[in-house]
Amino acid sequence: DGGITQSPKYLFRKEGQNVTLSCEQNLNHDAMYWYRQDPGQGLRLIYYSQIVNDFQKGDIAEGYSVSREKKESFPLTVTSAQKNPTAFYLCASSISGFADTQYFGPGTRLTVL
Amino acid sequence: GQQVMQIPQYQHVQEGEDFTTYCNSSTTLSNIQWYKQRPGGHPVFLIQLVKSGEVKKQKRLTFQFGEAKKNSSLHITATQTTDVGTYFCAGPSSGYSTLTFGKGTMLLVSP
Numbered sequence: 765d766g767g768i769t770q771s772p773k774y775l776f777r778k779e780g781q782n783v784t785l786s787c788e789q790n791l792n793h794d795a796m797y798w799y800r801q802d803p804g805q806g807l808r809l810i811y812y813s814q815i816v817n818d819f820q821k822g823d824i825a826e827g828y829s830v831s832r833e834k835k836e837s838f839p840l841t842v843t844s845a846q847k848n849p850t851a852f853y854l855c856a857s858s859i860s861g862f863a864d865t866q867y868f869g870p871g872t873r874l875t876v877l
Numbered sequence: 878g879q880q881v882m883q884i885p886q887y888q889h890v891q892e893g894e895d896f897t898t899y900c901n902s903s904t905t906l907s908n909i910q911w912y913k914q915r916p917g918g919h920p921v922f923l924i925q926l927v928k929s930g931e932v933k934k935q936k937r938l939t940f941q942f943g944e945a946k947k948n949s950s951l952h953i954t955a956t957q958t959t960d961v962g963t964y965f966c967a968g969p970s971s972g973y974s975t976l977t978f979g980k981g982t983m984l985l986v987s988p
Binding site for chain 1: 910970975978
């Protein structure tokens with residue numbers, strides 16, 4: 765069954781701790797993306813990767829880091845430098861990195877206490 | 878940079894009424910995509926429009942791409958409670974490496 769998985773669905777962390785969100789896809793897509801969603805703010809791009817071992821900053825990359833060591837995986841680390849990390853995080857993938865249709869995972873809702 | 882704007886931000890209708898959301902880009906787009914996000918869910922791709930003046934229909938949903946390829950609309954005829962959600966439009970970003978999403982229109986349908 766092909767798709768994108770994100771885990772966990774809900775995540776709670778204490779302020780000052782780094783946390784890594786998982787994103788895995790078995791669609792054989794080249795490109796992967798991370799978005800942050802806050803109420804009324806739409807989808808804001810954090811990082812994207814068009815190919816393994818390469819990634820680019822999006823509009824709101826400060827306080828976040830990513831890696832792309834495997835085609836299937838694109839984990840996002842929310843560092844303690846991110847001032848307001850509580851949000852809904854969505855991972856997506858597309859066949860290529862040229863503004864193709866994006867397929868989204870179910871999301872992880874992160875709450876920092 | 879490129880901006881994609883959607884109006885209205887929010888609309889509440891009675892079941893059976895029509896609904897329209899509008900999307901406007903600051904630049905000409907090669908294509909425009911529409912996504913729907915149900916409450917608590919994730920965005921799901923609905924359709925892509927490519928040609929100037931293109932009109933596509935999916936049952937009660939009608940999508941249009943403007944002649945100048947800078948605006949688009951989604952019209953829902955006779956809304957149902959299953960139409961509840963946020964509708965996003967998205968166009969290729971400058972450089973064509975990603976999509977720029979509008980902030981979405983949240984639709985609430987009362988029975």
